[in-house]
Amino acid sequence: MIIIPGPASQKLGQKIAALLGARVVSVEFKAFPDGESYIRLGGEVEGEDAVIVQTTSPPQDTHFVQLFLMADAARDLGAKTVTAVVPYFAYARQDKRFLSGEAFSVKTIMKLLEACGINRIVTVNAHNPKVLKSFRVPVKDVSAVTLLAEHFKKRGFDKAFSISVGKKALAVAKEADNILKGGYGYVSTSRDRVTGKVEIEKKSLPVKNRDVIVFDDIISSGGTMAKAVKAAKDQGARRVYAACVHALLAEGAEEKILGGGADGIVGTDCIPSSVSKVSVAPLITEALRKIA
Ligand code: R5P
Numbered sequence: 001m002i003i004i005p006g007p008a009s010q011k012l013g014q015k016i017a018a019l020l021g022a023r024v025v026s027v028e029f030k031a032f033p034d035g036e037s038y039i040r041l042g043g044e045v046e047g048e049d050a051v052i053v054q055t056t057s058p059p060q061d062t063h064f065v066q067l068f069l070m071a072d073a074a075r076d077l078g079a080k081t082v083t084a085v086v087p088y089f090a091y092a093r094q095d096k097r098f099l100s101g102e103a104f105s106v107k108t109i110m111k112l113l114e115a116c117g118i119n120r121i122v123t124v125n126a127h128n129p130k131v132l133k134s135f136r137v138p139v140k141d142v143s144a145v146t147l148l149a150e151h152f153k154k155r156g157f158d159k160a161f162s163i164s165v166g167k168k169a170l171a172v173a174k175e176a177d178n179i180l181k182g183g184y185g186y187v188s189t190s191r192d193r194v195t196g197k198v199e200i201e202k203k204s205l206p207v208k209n210r211d212v213i214v215f216d217d218i219i220s221s222g223g224t225m226a227k228a229v230k231a232a233k234d235q236g237a238r239r240v241y242a243a244c245v246h247a248l249l250a251e252g253a254e255e256k257i258l259g260g261g262a263d264g265i266v267g268t269d270c271i272p273s274s275v276s277k278v279s280v281a282p283l284i285t286e287a288l289r290k291i292a
Contacts, residue, residue: 001292002045006054006070008063009087012269013053015281016085020288025050027070037062039069046078051288053085057248057271060090064109068116075117083291084113085122085284087270088246092127093218098193110135122287124270124280125217125245142287144268144280145172145215148243149179151266151278152213157241160211163187165228172215176243180213187214187228198223200231208236219244219267222253226260233261241266245280247273 003022005013007029017024025043032038052070056063071082094105110132113121120138123129129141152160159182164173166188173184188201205212212232219225225242232240242257247267254275257265267275 001288002043002048002050004041004045004050004052004070004074006052006063007066008055008057009053009085009272011272012055012087012279012281012284013085015279016051016053016285016288019281019285022051029066031062037065037069039066039073041070041073041077045074048079049081049083049292050074050079051083051085053087053284055087055271056090057088057246058250064090064112068112071113071116071118081119082117083120083122083288084118085288087124087268087280087284088248089121089123089126089132092123092132095128095131106131107135110137113137120291122284122291124268124283127217140287140291142280142283143172143175144245144270144278144283145175146179147278147280147283148215148245148266148268149176149213152241152243153179157211157213157239158182160213160241161185161205161207161237163205163212163214163228163232165189165214165216165224169215169217172217176213176215182210187231189224189227191224196221196223198227200227203231205232205235205237207232209238212237212240213243214240215243217244218246218248219253219257219265220248221251222249222256225253225262225265226256229257229262230260239263243267246270247275249273249275 003017028040091105162176162184177184
């Protein structure tokens with residue numbers, strides 16, 4: 001197995017290669033003056049099981065095009081198989097046509113990845129793994145929630161109350177509670193599809209004088225997390241932390257969440273950011289070992 005750390009996941013790709021003891025094929029990349037992406041693989045891939053590590057955080061479109069170019073080039077140069085590790089899989093939230101005439105974006109992206117010769121995909125807490133798995137390229141989705149919970153446990157937050165955002169995501173709070181063992185629950189939010197404004201349903205939570213960790217897969221604008229944190233604070237929680245797998249942190253999200261009363265934000269290196277305190281490298285390494 002060889003590892004190709006893509007432009008968007010250089011450090012993570014290197015970490016995974018080190019844990020696997022695998023050879024690294026570097027990638028030379030640049031943007032032409034008109035914005036087009038240039039990719040050149042810097043080593044032999046012929047006859048190899050190639051693993052490209054490329055997250056698709058902003059600029060999502062560029063990062064996807066770079067992934068298409070790397071995969072197709074690896075195939076052209078004789079790679080036996082191509083696995084795409086896409087820690088954050090962009091467009092996954094457009095997992096159906098919500099309004100008539102809309103693109104079913106995740107389907108289009110999956111078709112393009114298949115056309116570029118990708119044999120399998122590994123994702124971390126993809127937004128809707130069920131839909132991702134409904135296309136032809138096999139998808140393995142792994143969860144980083146246990147790693148996030150372990151991060152808090154090591155820092156004295158065992159017995160913290162775990163909250164997921166949405167009843168459907170209760171399994172996330174339950175996974176965290178397997179580590180923190182302080183009980184778990186959920187809050188429900190809804191978003192106006194036109195204005196983007198987030199509202200939270202009134203719900204009583206057993207958090208008075210308790211430490212609380214709110215877990216979500218994604219923090220984008222921060223609106224959802226800020227409301228969830230505030231709900232816990234308003235009900236008397238002591239320390240409240242925001243934990244997420246994919247910290248997109250758009251539009252002043254950090255300020256919004258800290259303004260909602262959070263004591264801190266913890267994310268992973270699925271998307272490199274100022275809050276990437278937990279590495280998913282061991283998790284992805286384990287998934288790749290199982291695939292090999
Ligand atoms: C929604 O389904 C996700 O799990 C997140 O709650 C959402 O993407 C967060 O978005 P924002 O940070 O913009 O509120």
